[in-house]
Amino acid sequence: xxxxxxxxxxxxxxxxxxxxxxxxxxxxxxxxxxxxxxxxxxxxxxxxxxxxxxxxxxxxxxxxxxxxxxxxxxxxxxxxxxxxxxxxxxxxxxxxxxxxxxxxxxxxxxxxxxxxxxxxxxxxxxxxxxxxxxxxxxxxxxxxxxxxxxxxxxxxxxxxxxxxxxxxxxxxxxxxxxxxxxxxxxxxxxxxxxxxxxxxxxxxxxxxxxxxxxxxxxxxxxxxxxxxxxxxxxxxxxxxxxxxxxxxxxxxxxxxxxxxxxxxxxxxxxxxxxxxxxxxxxxxxxxxxxxxxxxxxxxxxxxxxxxxxx
Amino acid sequence: xxxxxxxxxxxxxxxxxxxxxxxxxxxxxxxxxxxxxxxxxxxxxxxxxxxxxxxxxxxxxxxxxxxxxxxxxxxxxxxxxxxxxxxxxxxxxxxxxxxxxxxxxxxxxxxxxxxxxxxxxxxxxxxxxxxxxxxxxxxxxxxxxxxxxxxxxxxxxxxxxxxxxxxxxxxxxxxxxxxxxxxxxxxxxxxxx
Numbered sequence: 001x002x003x004x005x006x007x008x009x010x011x012x013x014x015x016x017x018x019x020x021x022x023x024x025x026x027x028x029x030x031x032x033x034x035x036x037x038x039x040x041x042x043x044x045x046x047x048x049x050x051x052x053x054x055x056x057x058x059x060x061x062x063x064x065x066x067x068x069x070x071x072x073x074x075x076x077x078x079x080x081x082x083x084x085x086x087x088x089x090x091x092x093x094x095x096x097x098x099x100x101x102x103x104x105x106x107x108x109x110x111x112x113x114x115x116x117x118x119x120x121x122x123x124x125x126x127x128x129x130x131x132x133x134x135x136x137x138x139x140x141x142x143x144x145x146x147x148x149x150x151x152x153x154x155x156x157x158x159x160x161x162x163x164x165x166x167x168x169x170x171x172x173x174x175x176x177x178x179x180x181x182x183x184x185x186x187x188x189x190x191x192x193x194x195x196x197x198x199x200x201x202x203x204x205x206x207x208x209x210x211x212x213x214x215x216x217x218x219x220x221x222x223x224x225x226x227x228x229x230x231x232x233x234x235x236x237x238x239x240x241x242x243x244x245x246x247x248x249x250x251x252x253x254x255x256x257x258x259x260x261x262x263x264x265x266x267x268x269x270x271x272x273x274x275x276x277x278x279x280x281x282x283x284x285x286x287x288x289x290x291x292x293x294x295x296x297x298x299x300x301x302x303x304x305x306x307x308x309x310x
Numbered sequence: 311x312x313x314x315x316x317x318x319x320x321x322x323x324x325x326x327x328x329x330x331x332x333x334x335x336x337x338x339x340x341x342x343x344x345x346x347x348x349x350x351x352x353x354x355x356x357x358x359x360x361x362x363x364x365x366x367x368x369x370x371x372x373x374x375x376x377x378x379x380x381x382x383x384x385x386x387x388x389x390x391x392x393x394x395x396x397x398x399x400x401x402x403x404x405x406x407x408x409x410x411x412x413x414x415x416x417x418x419x420x421x422x423x424x425x426x427x428x429x430x431x432x433x434x435x436x437x438x439x440x441x442x443x444x445x446x447x448x449x450x451x452x453x454x455x456x457x458x459x460x461x462x463x464x465x466x467x468x469x470x471x472x473x474x475x476x477x478x479x480x481x482x483x484x485x486x487x488x489x490x491x492x493x494x495x496x497x498x499x500x501x502x503x
Contacts, residue, residue, distance in 0.1 A: 030407075036443060037445065038443040041393040042394055301393075
């Protein structure tokens with residue numbers, strides 16, 4: 001029996017290793033549904049999932065929508081540009097209006113860290129954080145762990161290198177939390193201007209060059225430079241960035257011969273990753289996307305139970 | 311409200327319905343009946359066990375049918391009904407979800423659902439919904455080791471190992487060697503307080 005004590009999924013930080021394993025195990029079961037002739041089970045029939053996205057997204061929004069539909073929930077998508085916030089309504093007002101229509105789960109993405117936690121306090125529905133500013137992106141970390149576990153058979157004891165713009169990356173934060181809880185050794189690397197002050201406190205080994213992070217790594221996670229999250233330039237230009245921090249065939253040789261290469265997307269080909277690597281045999285980037293649907297099904301299943309689970 | 315099954319600790323054994331020899335005898339008879347009644351209708355019998363108890367019993371029946379050598383080797387599959395239950399969000403702990411494995415298409419086949427205990431019929435209703443998502447069998451039959459009555463849906467078994475009258479407070483437990491227990495079927499009731 002699966003006991004799950006959380007009503008909201010706001011971040012990985014508050015989950016235990018056991019919670020993570022529960023979600024990963026369930027995700028593996030849900031993965032099978034994608035291979036059925038009818039890719040749908042009736043589990044969440046009659047439940048309503050609202051995808052409230054105040055930031056652009058194709059992958060995550062589509063993934064949550066497909067996950068909800070494969071569980072027979074009704075999924076409604078609201079994007080920031082189409083919402084009343086452009087008319088001056090606050091986030092909480094928008095969410096409370098939606099909540100008044102009795103959805104069971106609200107999946108929220110917002111540019112502000114803490115947006116999901118704020119909504120969780122103010123609405124009755126379960127809140128699933130689909131990315132809040134540079135804070136957390138828990139389902140991405142879960143699907144990353146699911147991908148690693150599928151390819152490596154385990155997470156504990158692996159060396160995982162996360163490279164690029166660490167400061168502005170909610171994926172990096174959630175990944176560090178999840179990977180550390182599951183027992184991996186996490187190394188982060190990036191230009192000093194893109195390395196946050198507290199990365200070491202989260203349990204990651206911090207490097208200002210990419211080579212020591214890649215040395216003997218089992219898993220490499222490349223991150224995009226999130227230019228939209230900073231005003232003044234934090235590195236000279238993309239060509240120089242690519243020369244020092246881009247993943248290419250030569251740098252990949254420093255990793256273990258069976259290392260896998262991951263990227264949460266969107267990918268900037270030729271900047272943080274050489275197209276030959278992105279399309280090469282070591283890349284599992286599209287597998288991450290496939291597993292994302294199964295992980296989000298597991299999350300909606302576990303968090304869609306309302307008060308029965310609390 | 312769904313009926314919460316009483317916790318194991320609150321139950322005491324009242325009588326044994328089947329011992330190991332009895333279970334072996336009953337399964338052998340069921341295998342013969344399966345061969346006789348559906349074993350000669352074209353394709354091999356497709357036994358589909360309902361996880362977890364029914365899946366073990368389906369595997370045993372498949373072996374017995376194969377050993378009889380009287381009919382094509384049966385196909386063996388298993389369904390997990392966790393995602394098709396009608397009480398997923400009614401306060402019960404969420405069950406572990408096992409894989410559904412149907413190694414051959416069920417389209418046009420004679421499918422025999424196998425379960426350990428037939429009670430309300432809700433599990434079988436859910437199992438039929440799972441099958442419906444995989445294709446359209448020619449026919450679906452139901453084989454159960456124990457029919458304990460008290461149905462809540464219009465579902466009846468085609469092959470029955472043992473039928474017993476029970477009350478709602480009682481519990482029928484099938485112990486199987488596949489789970490590391492001696493083969494037995496016992497009727498239990500709530501400990502007098």
